[in-house]
Amino acid sequence: MRIGIPRALFYYQYFPFWKNFFEQLGLEVVLSSPTNKEILKQGLEFCVDDACLPIKIFHGHVADLIGKVDMIYIPRIISIEPKEYICPKFLGLPDMIRNSISNIPHIVDTELNLYKGKNHILDHILNLGKILNIHQTRILFAYFKAIKAQRQFEKLMIEKFVTPQDIIDKRLTFIENQTFKKRRNNIKVLLLGHNYNIYDDYISMGLIRKLRKHNIDLITCEMVTKSQIKEGNKKLSKDLFWTLGKKTTGTAYYFLEHKKVDGIIHVASFGCGPDSLVGELIEKRAKLEYKIPFLYLNLDEHAGEAGFDTRLEAFLDVLEGRKHIEDNISTYG
Amino acid sequence: MGNIYVPLKTLFESLGCEVILPPPCTKKTLELGVANSPEFACLPLKINIGNFIEAIERGADTIVMAGGVGPCRFGYYGEVQKEILRDLGYDVEMIILEPPRGNFLDLINKIKLITTQNNKTIKDLVRALRFAWKKALLLDNIEKQSSKLRPREIEKGQTDKVYNSLVKRILDVKDETELETLKEEISKAFSKIRVLKNKTPVKVGIVGEIYTVLEPFVNLNIEKQLGELGVEVHRNIYITDWVRENLLPSFLKPKDYKSILKLAEPYINCFVGGHGQESIAQIVNFSKKGFDGVIHLLPFTCMPEIVAKSAIPRVSQKFKIPVMTIVLDEHSAEAGFRTRLEAFIDMICHSKEVKNIAVLSGN
Numbered sequence: 001m002r003i004g005i006p007r008a009l010f011y012y013q014y015f016p017f018w019k020n021f022f023e024q025l026g027l028e029v030v031l032s033s034p035t036n037k038e039i040l041k042q043g044l045e046f047c048v049d050d051a052c053l054p055i056k057i058f059h060g061h062v063a064d065l066i067g068k069v070d071m072i073y074i075p076r077i078i079s080i081e082p083k084e085y086i087c088p089k090f091l092g093l094p095d096m097i098r099n100s101i102s103n104i105p106h107i108v109d110t111e112l113n114l115y116k117g118k119n120h121i122l123d124h125i126l127n128l129g130k131i132l133n134i135h136q137t138r139i140l141f142a143y144f145k146a147i148k149a150q151r152q153f154e155k156l157m158i159e160k161f162v163t164p165q166d167i168i169d170k171r172l173t174f175i176e177n178q179t180f181k182k183r184r185n186n187i188k189v190l191l192l193g194h195n196y197n198i199y200d201d202y203i204s205m206g207l208i209r210k211l212r213k214h215n216i217d218l219i220t221c222e223m224v225t226k227s228q229i230k231e232g233n234k235k236l237s238k239d240l241f242w243t244l245g246k247k248t249t250g251t252a253y254y255f256l257e258h259k260k261v262d263g264i265i266h267v268a269s270f271g272c273g274p275d276s277l278v279g280e281l282i283e284k285r286a287k288l289e290y291k292i293p294f295l296y297l298n299l300d301e302h303a304g305e306a307g308f309d310t311r312l313e314a315f316l317d318v319l320e321g322r323k324h325i326e327d328n329i330s331t332y333g
Numbered sequence: 334m335g336n337i338y339v340p341l342k343t344l345f346e347s348l349g350c351e352v353i354l355p356p357p358c359t360k361k362t363l364e365l366g367v368a369n370s371p372e373f374a375c376l377p378l379k380i381n382i383g384n385f386i387e388a389i390e391r392g393a394d395t396i397v398m399a400g401g402v403g404p405c406r407f408g409y410y411g412e413v414q415k416e417i418l419r420d421l422g423y424d425v426e427m428i429i430l431e432p433p434r435g436n437f438l439d440l441i442n443k444i445k446l447i448t449t450q451n452n453k454t455i456k457d458l459v460r461a462l463r464f465a466w467k468k469a470l471l472l473d474n475i476e477k478q479s480s481k482l483r484p485r486e487i488e489k490g491q492t493d494k495v496y497n498s499l500v501k502r503i504l505d506v507k508d509e510t511e512l513e514t515l516k517e518e519i520s521k522a523f524s525k526i527r528v529l530k531n532k533t534p535v536k537v538g539i540v541g542e543i544y545t546v547l548e549p550f551v552n553l554n555i556e557k558q559l560g561e562l563g564v565e566v567h568r569n570i571y572i573t574d575w576v577r578e579n580l581l582p583s584f585l586k587p588k589d590y591k592s593i594l595k596l597a598e599p600y601i602n603c604f605v606g607g608h609g610q611e612s613i614a615q616i617v618n619f620s621k622k623g624f625d626g627v628i629h630l631l632p633f634t635c636m637p638e639i640v641a642k643s644a645i646p647r648v649s650q651k652f653k654i655p656v657m658t659i660v661l662d663e664h665s666a667e668a669g670f671r672t673r674l675e676a677f678i679d680m681i682c683h684s685k686e687v688k689n690i691a692v693l694s695g696n
Contacts, residue, residue, distance in 0.1 A: 047643075048639060048642050048643045050631075050633075050634070050639045050642060050660065051639055051643070076602070076603065078603065083402075085404035085606070086404070087404060087636055088404045088405065088605045088606040088607070088609065088636040088637045088639075088640055089636055089639065089640055091404065091603060091604070091605045091606065091640070092601055092603070092605040092609065092640035092643070094602070095600060095601045095602055095640065095643070095644060096640060096643040096644075099600060099643045099644045099646070099647050100643055111603070236412075237412060237415075238400075238409070238411075238412045238429075240409065241402055241404065241408060241409070242404065268373075270373070271373060271633075271634040272373070272634075273375070273406050273634060273635075273636040274406065275373075276371050276372070276373035276374045276375075276406070276634070277371065277374060277406060277409050277413050279371065279373075280371035280374070280413060280416075280417075281412075281413065281416065284416060284420060288420070
């Protein structure tokens with residue numbers, strides 16, 4: 001039995017869990033190819049034109065899996081934290097796929113809804129077992145193994161300041177040797193944005209690669225502990241109800257408050273609902289209260305790489321200039 | 334948002350607050366809103382900001398806004414708007430009414446909080462609520478009647494004249510007995526409009542995101558425009574229905590609400606925020622009621638309705654009902670909009686004719 005996992009959206013967050021879980025159950029996990037032009041093209045073809053770029057790309061990845069697998073795992077992710085939601089498009093994702101793409105293999109779309117409490121993850125797991133027709137004890141055993149791998153994955157990102165892609169592609173030692181020659185004077189940039197945008201090399205046009213090439217220390221939401229995010233979010237008067245948005249604001253406010261970064265880059269996809277409000281909140285604070293440079297990068301299928309690079313380089317020049325001036329101010333005023 | 338200001342104004346006025354109405358939405362409102370809102374926020378937020386600024390300029394010092402718990406963006410409007418207004422240097426207090434999480438009394442308590450300065454009791458509150466509710470019912474009534482009359486009227490524009498004057502009358506009514514006499518006046522006024530009795534107009538349903546469906550400025554007066562094209566229009570959302578479905582405790586909710594939602598299940602299997610699932614359910618419902626077409630409205634980047642949109646081709650195919658989706662934003666222009674409406678109605682009329690011919694010739 002081959003189960004397909006599209007290399008998009010929550011792949012960047014939960015892949016270690018999914019991989020270990022399904023492999024424990026004796027299934028063969030097949031990933032779609034890394035995002036490329038063909039996938040983007042197919043995504044644009046199938047998806048409704050109002051959707052955002054990552055959703056379109058997801059359609060492309062599903063189309064890429066057709067013919068390669070016996071079933072595709074597209075969980076209906078309603079909520080991954082209590083009292084919070086993911087964007088409405090995630091809620092309706094299996095429906096969108098079914099409505100837009102014909103001739104697809106069987107979709108495993110069990111509901112993942114932790115709105116009422118974290119232990120509802122077991123409902124999700126056990127329902128999966130029912131669909132796959134596997135005995136409960138085996139399911140639970142696989143679940144515990146998988147959750148262990150997932151925790152290790154999350155811990156590694158926080159400890160070593162690496163991206164999920166580094167871990168999944170096993171580039172760790174390479175990264176440590178190459179780009180992480182820690183220099184004290186490195187510029188620190190906070191890279192905000194949804195994980196499926198910033199870590200997808202094709203969507204983000206190699207943003208992380210480019211930043212590392214410029215010897216920039218980057219911090220993303222995944223490299224921050226939960227307590228830090230919680231501390232940052234205390235500055236909001238009303239709790240956000242989007243998990244990803246909350247992570248973004250928490251990280252941003254924490255680092256702004258502790259003055260630990262030189263600049264902020266916010267990556268959002270064109271038409272992203274939650275980010276249109278979240279971005280506004282962060283940008284206002286960063287500019288008015290903390291005077292930290294803020295770059296807002298908007299991604300869509302028409303984004304040209306040259307213009308993107310120019311903006312990025314200009315921003316990095318600004319950061320460097322500021323650092324330079326700061327270092328050269330005489331102590332006597 | 335449409336005529337919802339009428340019952341709300343009544344409610345707060347009978348509770349002893351001074352209500353300042355922002356002027357009706359105009360281009361200026363929109364421009365103010367667009368200039369001061371985040372670029373990719375959806376249209377309702379921008380217009381709200383415009384409304385708020387205009388109301389503050391007229392002397393308002395407190396804004397009452399609804400809240401929410403997601404996943405639709407509306408739930409966070411209040412917070413963002415508060416920040417925007419503060420940055421613009423306006424000194425206003427914003428009271429955000431969060432929805433009662435399953436507890437209806439919470440909401441009443443909050444409304445009470447607003448009115449405690451005015452020494453009103455719960456009894457007054459109930460009376461105010463009842464009065465406002467009656468006005469809302471009456472408004473929905475005249476809206477439904479006028480959308481029936483518009484395609485049939487002989488002298489074009491007469492219905493709108495009557496309708497507009499009636500809305501003003503309802504707004505000015507101060508107590509319940511006056512409302513009763515107004516009811517008779519309304520039926521008289523409507524019966525005076527001369528209509529073509531035996532005309533059977535094309536019937537079109539409007540579904541979609543609540544704000545764009547209810548606010549005529551945003552949807553470029555779609556009901557009136559369709560009426561002028563000789564179309565009888567039904568909305569899926571009327572104010573009183575919305576209140577019944579969303580604010581009342583579950584045992585008081587209308588019974589058919591759940592069964593209508595069930596119609597959407599093969600296409601959208603769960604709640605997706607906003608009115609996404611309802612839109613699909615209502616398209617199915619309209620087709621079952623024998624409507625000739627449905628128009629689906631949404632503001633640009635509205636998340637729940639995009640999910641709904643993805644399901645529309647399949648629904649439309651299965652139930653053989655034409656559906657047109659119209660995305661609205663600050664750049665919508667009336668001429669292009671009108672052309673699309675005309676083309677859509679022409680298409681419906683044509684397919685209707687073809688069907689009739691097929692029936693007549695015995696095929």
